[in-house]
Amino acid sequence: MSGAEGIRGGPTGARTPGEHPWAPGEHPLAEYTTLRLGGPAAEFVLAEHPDELAEAVRESDAAGQPLLVLGGGSNLVVADSGFDGRVVRVATRGRSYDIVDGFVQLTVEAGEDWDDVVADTVHQGLGNLECLSGIPGLTGATPVQNVGAYGVEISEMLVSVDLLDRRTGRIRTVLAEDLGLVYRGSSLKHSDEAVVLRARYLLRDGAESAPIRYAELARALEVQPGARVDVARAREAVLALRRTKGMVLDPADHDTWSAGSFFTNPIVDTADLPGVLELIATRVGPDERVPQYPAGDGRTKLSAAWLIERAGFGKGHPGGAARAALSGKHTLALTNRGSACTEDLLGLAREVREGVRSAFGVSLAPEPVLVDCSI
Numbered sequence: 001m002s003g004a005e006g007i008r009g010g011p012t013g014a015r016t017p018g019e020h021p022w023a024p025g026e027h028p029l030a031e032y033t034t035l036r037l038g039g040p041a042a043e044f045v046l047a048e049h050p051d052e053l054a055e056a057v058r059e060s061d062a063a064g065q066p067l068l069v070l071g072g073g074s075n076l077v078v079a080d081s082g083f084d085g086r087v088v089r090v091a092t093r094g095r096s097y098d099i100v101d102g103f104v105q106l107t108v109e110a111g112e113d114w115d116d117v118v119a120d121t122v123h124q125g126l127g128n129l130e131c132l133s134g135i136p137g138l139t140g141a142t143p144v145q146n147v148g149a150y151g152v153e154i155s156e157m158l159v160s161v162d163l164l165d166r167r168t169g170r171i172r173t174v175l176a177e178d179l180g181l182v183y184r185g186s187s188l189k190h191s192d193e194a195v196v197l198r199a200r201y202l203l204r205d206g207a208e209s210a211p212i213r214y215a216e217l218a219r220a221l222e223v224q225p226g227a228r229v230d231v232a233r234a235r236e237a238v239l240a241l242r243r244t245k246g247m248v249l250d251p252a253d254h255d256t257w258s259a260g261s262f263f264t265n266p267i268v269d270t271a272d273l274p275g276v277l278e279l280i281a282t283r284v285g286p287d288e289r290v291p292q293y294p295a296g297d298g299r300t301k302l303s304a305a306w307l308i309e310r311a312g313f314g315k316g317h318p319g320g321a322a323r324a325a326l327s328g329k330h331t332l333a334l335t336n337r338g339s340a341c342t343e344d345l346l347g348l349a350r351e352v353r354e355g356v357r358s359a360f361g362v363s364l365a366p367e368p369v370l371v372d373c374s375i
Contacts, residue, residue, distance in 0.1 A: 001358025003305040026133045027083060032089065033073035034136055034249060034336075035259050038371070041068070048091045050190070050197050056088045057195055058169050068371060069195050071110070074249075075145060075259055079372040080342045087106030090140055092197070097124070103160060104203040110140025110196050114147075125207035127156045134242040136249050136260070140196040145234065145367075147183045150238055151213030155181040159200040164191055184264050184367055185293070209234040216241065248330035254255045258333040262349060263304045264365040270298045279360050284310050304364055305332040308352055311359040313318045319348035325353075342373060349375045 016328055029038035037154055047053035060067040064083025067201030070076070092111035097104055104126055108117055114137050117130045120324045131152040141147070144163050158176040165172055183353075188194060206211075208228045214220045218225045220237045242248045246255030268276055273292075295301040308331045309315075316328040323340035325348070327333035334352075353364050353375060366375060 002102045009077070009371065018078025027068075027087065029073075029078045029087065032070060033076050033259075034257065035073075035077065035342075035345065036257055037080075037336055037340065038076075039080050039342075041083050041085070041087035043086040044284070046089045046091055047088050047111075048093070050092050052085075053088065053090060053092060053197065054171065055108075056086065056162050057164055057166060057270040060086045060088075063165055066191075071141050072114070074136035075141060075368045077259060077342060077345065077366075077368045077370050077373060080317060081372065084369060090138060094198075095120070097126075098200070099142060101315045102178075104205055106189045106201045106203055107198060108139045109198045110202070112137060112139045114139050114142060118235070121203060121336060122235050123314075125205065125231065126204065127204040127209050127228075127231050127262075129201065129203065130209050131212075131214070131236045131238055133235045134248045143176070143179060143196060144186055145200055146183065146184055146186050150217045150241075152210055153181075153183075154179070154201075156203045159202050159239070161199045163194040164197055168193065171197065183189040183301075190369070207231050217333040235250060244329060246327045246333060246335075254335055254337050255327040255329050255333070256289065257338070258327060259368040261304070261332045261367055262334060263308070264305045265301050266307070266362050266364060267295045267299050267301050268362065270300060273300050276302075276361060280307075280310070283359055297348070301363065303363055305330065307360055307362060308332065309354050311352075313352050313355060317348075317352075319344050319351070326347045346375050 027041045027044035030036050033207055045056045047056055057067060067175050068083050068085065068087045070087050070089045086271055090111040094109040095112055095117060096107050104265060106121065114135055115133060117139055118133050120191040121129050126147040127219060131150040132147060135147060135149060145159055147154045155176065160173050160175050162173050183227055207230055209231050211226050211228055212221060213225055216227060220241055221229055223231065231324050239248060247252065247260060248256065250256045278288060291303040293301045313326060313331060313333055316325055318325040321344055323337055324334055325337055334348055336345065348365065356362055356364050
């Protein structure tokens, strides 16, 4: 795994650098994912310092040992059987601000809680990250996933990352343009070649947001698309919208026991689009507007949530044993209702995927990283 994918929250205890954090015995990974799913790890390492993180990865690689680098657990689905290898939990901390070419450059260690980072930039009166408020997980995952929401993607403000190259064991700095950043992905995703140690972002001074592009957010803010607003106002509006969709973590609300959006919005080649739209029209009628957005290179992005609902899967749709279900607030989130196992969730994912494919001829791809499991 690349980057910090997994756990939300801070370190569980202080330790001097260089003291081994290896922990023997079983560690249920369900305790470290927002889905509360996943079997045990054979070995668990808490890496609170960058040198500990690098050491744990290098040692595993030298021994040929299976390795899972775990961050906030917010974009991770782990098999019920767990992970038969070393799990390294990223818990590194630290952030700094510097002036670079008239902009503010923010440098953040991979283990920092992402929403804490966003909140701090807003508190500092800095713009660009505010529309990414409320996204669970750690900073190291943001370039891996090219995290995005409400019309903004990390690729727009990412400057560079420091990577531990697992082939050489060396640390190197890689510019954002060399990371293959695409919609909800990068060259780091689904690759075991590097681990993100820290990332740098370019911010705007002046307490003004990035242009508000997303129509729903513009309506909530009562502004026209393209307008800028105070960063604190934008953040609060984003958080409010995310709460209505169960996308802000709440231990008491099973609608938030999810990995966020489980499927990415499908991208269709323009040549195939008329056939897809014709299939949709036969199901929902010719007069209903199909949400579609330009995706570049002659392609069009469709709304996965819209397709899921029109294929017959409404909010709260239960899986086979009702232990897993679509969120009652948003059809794009698959949730653990409190007693699910990973296979319950995957069964529901397969049902939804096949239903959309059968209805509209569109294949949905999972957004979370699947560890030793598949749909």
